[in-house]
Amino acid sequence: MQSAFRRLVLTGLAAVSFGLPASAHITFENKEVKPGATVKFVLRVPHGCDGAATTAVRIALPESLSDAKPQPKPGWMLSLVTENVQNATATPGHDHGGTGNLKEIAWTGGRLEDAHYDEFVFRAAISKAATGRIFVPVVQQCDGAAARWIEIPTDGGSSDDLKHPAPSVRVEP
Template identity: 60%
Template structure:
């Protein structure tokens, strides 16, 4: 006699809800080391409330330098620089930039809500980076905007937030 086990309905519902909670904007890399150059891959799993994504802006924290975004076919790429915080001499020599990149934006494309895509940039992690790096993201979907900027309070999981900011941990 073969006994077939099935998952209880509650477990199936919990797993389904977990899948929904995981539908946040996240980085492929979960952790980085100080002083290293890293390829950051931002995963965009959906649009805004069913609307297609038409723009994406990434705010670059000060812990990331020598930022170089990857162009995407069909999208217009732009960077905003911070004239107040000049790039270090080492960064300027290596990349020919006199100011720090503070924002990357991809606009003019169209990513349907039912599709998934990744947006990529390279950056050097500061040697003094500690614990985690928070990278706020704004997703534009025509007239709608999702601001992935929420940070969990102590004892709260990012999965419990509606729009958590993507985070990478800094390992020693």
């Protein structure tokens, strides 16, 4: 009797999980942010690419995010792409060793098997002028494949209508 109940529960859980397409996408743990706040972004990578292990995660930071600082990840190499900015009035030490605005963050050289889940973390300041949604394009590189989570819905559109939506957060006033 107990095994029949267990099968029923597992079958129900499987049916519910198949009804949640967003779980297959790369998403942020955060759902909402406030303008002017500094936020810890947790990027959730729920699987590899069509069965292949993830070997790199690269993100492009939009203009509405600044002062980004990635969290190193054991077993992964961290690389940054900056836009060099000449600022004669910068106060030494206030850019935390940076040479310009951070534009891209990449975690490479690790291995996240398709059957496993992991998170990649960075923090960033939200622009005081930010409104609507902030989209952060991500390229997930895998053994012999890549998933480009870069699609951004048109005005009035929904990420639910896209095959590879860029992860996003809503800006709350």
